[in-house]
Amino acid sequence: MEANMENHAEITLRSATAEDLEEIETLERKCFTDPWSLRSLQESLAEKNTGCIVAVRSGNILGYVLYGAVLDECEIYRIAVAKSGRRQRIGALLLKNLEEISKDHQIMRILLDVREKNEGARGFYASMGFSVDGVRKNFYQNPGDHAVLMSKVLK
Template identity: 30%
Template sequence: MDDDALKIGEYEEGDIVEIIAIESDSYPTPWSENIFRNEITSPISRMLVGRTAKGEKGGVWGYIVYWRVDDEVHLHNVAVRRDMRRKRIASRLLEEAIRRCRWEGARRATLEVRRSNLPAQKMYEKFGFTVEGMRPGYYRDTGEDALIMWADLSRLCPEGYAAAGEADIKNA
C-alpha cells in the first residue's frame, strides 16, 4: 500500500460506527460502544484512527487505543478492517502512537496479547517488545492466557521522534 494512502489522526465523532464494526469483526468479545465512548472521554486515554487519505465514506481502516500515565504507555486495543490487513496499517498506527508518546515523555510501554495471536506478537517484537510475564486465564471468553510484553521506548524510536515538535504531531 502506498504510504500516502493512509492518514493517521485523532478520533473524530463520525468514526464510531466504523470502529464498532471493525471491533466486532476482530475480536470474540468486542468492546461495546459505551466502552469506546468512555475511552474517548478519559483524560489518560488516547485513540488514533487510520483512514483513507481521500476522506471517502467507509474510510476508517484501523485504530489504536492506549493510555499514557506518567512515563508509561499501556496499549489496550489495536484492530484493522479485515480487507485492509497485512498492509502495515497496525504497524503504522503503533509507530505513530509510540512517536507521540515519546514526544510526551513516555519511556516504557506495555500490553497484553493472546498467547495464540502470533501475528500480533511478531509485530510487537519488531517494535522491541519482549515477553516479560503471563496472565493465566486472562481472556474470559476462552480462558486463554495473556502474554505481558514490555518495551523500552527510548530504544524503539530514533531521537528525532522525541524531538518532534507539537506542530509535527498535530499534522501527522
C-alpha cells in the same frame, strides 16, 4: 502523518473523534471475540489520559489503536486492522505514530497484553521491538486464554 502504501493508496493517521466511534465499534466486532461496546469506547475516549489514533483511506477507518497514558507509561488497550487493510503495514504505522506521540509526552515505555494463542500478533509485536515481560494465567475469556504481557522501552 501520511504514508503511501505498496498499492499507492494514501493512508492518513489522525486522532479519532466521537463521530468515528460507531465505525470503530463495527471493527471491534469484526476483529475480536470480546469486542468493546460503543458505550465502553465512548467512556474510554472521554477519559483525560486516553487517546485513539485511526488509520483512514478513502474515508474509511482501516485500523485504530486505543491507548491510555499514566505517568511515564502508555498502555495499548486495543489495536485492530480491518481484514482489507492487513499486510499493508497499517498496524506498524499506528504503532510508530503512537511511539512518536508517546515520546513527545515523555513516555518511557509502551505496554500491552495479547492472547497467548495469537501467534501472529505476538510475532508482529516482537518485530516492532516489544519484549515479553510475563504471562497472566487465564486472563482472557470467550475463549479462555492466557495473556502475554509485552512492553517496549522508548529511546
